[in-house]
Amino acid sequence: xxxxxxxxxxxxxxxxxxxxxxxxxxxxxxxxxxxxxxxxxxxxxxxxxxxxxxxxxxxxxxxxxxxxxxxxxxxxxxxxxxxxxxxxxxxxxxxxxxxxxxxxxxxxxxxxxxxxxxxxxxxxxxxxxxxxxxxxxxxxxxxxxxxxxxxxxxxxxxxxxxxxxxxxxxxxxxxxxxxxxxxxxxxxxxxxxxxxxxxxxxxxxxxxxxxxxxxxxxxxxxxxxxxxxxxxxxxxxxxxxxxxxxxxxxxxxxxxxxxxxxxxxxxxxxxxxxxxxxxxxxxxxxxxxxxxxxxxxxxxxxxxxxxxxxxxxxxxxxxxxxxxxxxxxxxxxxxxxxxxxxxxxxxxxxxxxxxxxxxxxxxxxxxxxxxxxxxxxxxxxxxxxxxxxxxxxxxxxxxxxxxxxxxxxxxxxxxxxxxxxxxxxxxxxxxxx
Numbered sequence: 001x002x003x004x005x006x007x008x009x010x011x012x013x014x015x016x017x018x019x020x021x022x023x024x025x026x027x028x029x030x031x032x033x034x035x036x037x038x039x040x041x042x043x044x045x046x047x048x049x050x051x052x053x054x055x056x057x058x059x060x061x062x063x064x065x066x067x068x069x070x071x072x073x074x075x076x077x078x079x080x081x082x083x084x085x086x087x088x089x090x091x092x093x094x095x096x097x098x099x100x101x102x103x104x105x106x107x108x109x110x111x112x113x114x115x116x117x118x119x120x121x122x123x124x125x126x127x128x129x130x131x132x133x134x135x136x137x138x139x140x141x142x143x144x145x146x147x148x149x150x151x152x153x154x155x156x157x158x159x160x161x162x163x164x165x166x167x168x169x170x171x172x173x174x175x176x177x178x179x180x181x182x183x184x185x186x187x188x189x190x191x192x193x194x195x196x197x198x199x200x201x202x203x204x205x206x207x208x209x210x211x212x213x214x215x216x217x218x219x220x221x222x223x224x225x226x227x228x229x230x231x232x233x234x235x236x237x238x239x240x241x242x243x244x245x246x247x248x249x250x251x252x253x254x255x256x257x258x259x260x261x262x263x264x265x266x267x268x269x270x271x272x273x274x275x276x277x278x279x280x281x282x283x284x285x286x287x288x289x290x291x292x293x294x295x296x297x298x299x300x301x302x303x304x305x306x307x308x309x310x311x312x313x314x315x316x317x318x319x320x321x322x323x324x325x326x327x328x329x330x331x332x333x334x335x336x337x338x339x340x341x342x343x344x345x346x347x348x349x350x351x352x353x354x355x356x357x358x359x360x361x362x363x364x365x366x367x368x369x370x371x372x373x374x375x376x377x378x379x380x381x382x383x384x385x386x387x388x389x390x391x392x393x394x395x396x397x398x399x400x401x402x403x404x405x406x407x408x409x410x411x412x413x414x415x416x417x418x419x420x421x422x423x424x425x426x427x428x429x430x431x432x433x
Contacts, residue, residue, distance in 0.1 A: 023074050023101060030377045031068050031077050035061070038081065038095070038382055041374050044298050047388040048090050051166075051399045060087055074098075075105050078380055082162040090385050090399075091341065091367025094164040098379035099211065107185035107207035110178070115143060117176035118412050122151045124193070125177075125415055129205075137193065137203065140416025144200060145192030146180065155180060166399045167366035169338035177339070183207060196416075212269075221271075224251045229431045232258040233423070236279070239271025239343045245278055252282060255328055260430040262423065264335045266361065270342025270368070277319055280350055285327050288354045289316040289392040291346060296386070316392045319350070332357035333426040336404065340364040346389065348402050353392055358429060361408055361422040363401035 039061040049057070064084045071077040078097035085095045096102070112129035115122055122143040127133050146154040155175050163179070165171035181189050188204040195201075221241035224234045232255050241247075255261055263279075277290065297310045321327060336348050336359060345368045352359055371383035390396050406429065408422040 023104075026074050026077060026377050028069055031071065032065065034077075034376045034380075035064060035068050035081065035084070037374060037376065038085065038384075041372065041382075042085075042088065042093070042384050045296060045372050045384050045386045046088065046090075046093060047294070047296060047369065047385050048088070048093075048166075048399065052087070052089055055087055060084065074378055075101050079162060081376070081380075081382075082164075085382065086162055086164050088164070089166060090369075091164060091166045091170050091365060092369045092371050092383060092385035095376070095382045096213070096380060100379070102211060103185065103209040105184050106182050106210075108179070108183075108210040109181040109189050109191075109205040109207050110210055111208055112205055113137070113181070113191070115176055115180050116410075116415070117172050118410055118415065121412065122155075122176055122180070123412055123415055132203070132205070135203065136195065138196075138416075139418070140412060141196065142194045142412075143191055144194055145190075145202075147190050148192070148202075151180075151192075165365075165367070167338075167363070167401050169363050169401055170341070170365040170367055173338045173365070178212060181205070181207070182210075185209065221247055222251065224254065226254070226258070227262075227427060229427070230257075230259040231262060231427060231430060232260070233262045233264065235264045236268060236344070236347075238269055239273075239275040239347065241271075244271075244275045248279060248282075252328075255282075256326060258330065260331045260333075261328065262333050262335065262426045262430065264423070265340050265344045265347060266335060266337050266422075267339045268341065268344035268347075270344050270346075273343055273346050276343055276347035277350065280347070280354065280356075281319065281322050282325065283328050283332055283356055284354055285321050285329070286354075287321070288319050288350070290319050290353070291349050291389045292316040292392055292394070293387050293389045295388070331430045333429055334359050335361045335422050335426055336364050336402070337362040337422070338365055338401070342368050345397070345402065349389070349391060349397060352402065358405040358426075359402065360406045360426045360429070361404050362410075363403055363407075364397070366397060366399055366401035368398060 067080050071080055081095040085093060113124060113132060114126040116125040124139050124141045127137050127139055143151050145151055159175045159179050163171055163174045165174055183189055185207050188206045191203050191205060193201060193203055219237060221238050221244045222236045224232055227233050292315050294311045294313045297312050299310055334351050345364045348359060348364055368389050369385040370387040372386050374382040376382060389398055406425055408425050414421050
């Protein structure tokens with residue numbers, strides 16, 4: 001995600017926290033206006049219609065008019081809009097209901113327990129609540145049901161329809177990793193768990209307000225630690241945040257003293273391309289090109305003459321290394337997976353282009369770009385991806401993901417035993433042992 005889009009999203013998020021404190025205030029006309037606004041703006045500005053070739057967007061708009069008219073509440077209305085936009089199958093194109101509605105109806109237990117789809121099973125990947133730990137809930141245990149519904153059936157019926165994802169791996173991550181435990185704040189989620197002895201039981205977990213869009217603005221942008229064999233492990237949580245470059249500079253002195261560097265961008269929501277390039281410019285003495293991009297344009301006269309849609313094309317900029325700083329020349333590996341998204345994915349694409357080291361882990365989310373922010377009735381808004389990023393040679397990665405040089409699957413045993421297989425492979429690749 002580019003800087004402008006992230007800044008606009010930040011402004012909207014914080015301003016809408018105090019906007020629209022009522023619900024069920026929208027008239028049918030206002031609801032239809034919101035649907036029409038989404039159809040119009042995406043018709044002109046969406047960059048990925050070619051990735052949904054069998055979908056007729058005009059027909060979709062027409063079919064959703066009666067669905068919008070039938071909604072009985074503002075929340076139900078926004079769920080219909082989400083399902084409509086999910087048809088575009090793009091991770092940077094989505095509808096977000098007003099914050100006051102999401103906090104009430106889309107709260108989550110994710111701050112207490114985290115989940116992941118592994119080997120076709122839904123597994124507890126982290127237990128963050130002391131009370132759940134006292135109950136004997138541990139990472140690696142299997143989730144069999146949500147609210148007395150088999151977990152895959154529950155995901156298919158209640159979670160999947162509203163997910164906007166560009167790839168199967170991102171869809172799985174969002175459905176089973178981010179939003180599986182979402183629901184009304186007034187109703188605890190009942191999780192059916194099978195322990196390591198095969199005994200099953202239901203655990204009731206209270207939901208709390210949770211906004212995924214807040215994540216880039218919480219916590220430290222990065223952290224590091226020294227591993228064996230004088231390897232530095234740098235975890236970049238986000239490519240944004242106050243003092244990003246200063247924090248990196250303070251860590252860089254330790255990186256320079258090391259014999260190898262591992263950069264981990266898993267669970268990285270993204271941020272600004274400028275910050276991503278700032279890190280990469282420390283790692284090479286050679287010039288390289290950043291990702292290229294295209295964007296749809298509209299010239300009314302051309303359309304009147306029957307010409308096809310025009311596209312603006314921008315070749316990636318030439319990125320120069322720093323000349324006033326010492327460059328890190330030792331081996332570098334980057335770890336990524338399906339939770340590597342947006343600006344973090346741009347980082348991986350540029351790292352691959354640099355040919356500086358190996359990408360290790362699993363395919364990235366396959367979603368980046370610069371979204372147009374569209375305000376919707378009563379304080380909701382939508383994001384529409386306007387920009388298609390590609391490798392400098394034209395190879396596409398949005399809608400596919402970036403395939404690692406070394407693929408490392410995660411297993412249930414890894415989670416249970418707290419083993420980071422991708423990190424172990426990255427270390428072995430750098431050290432030979």
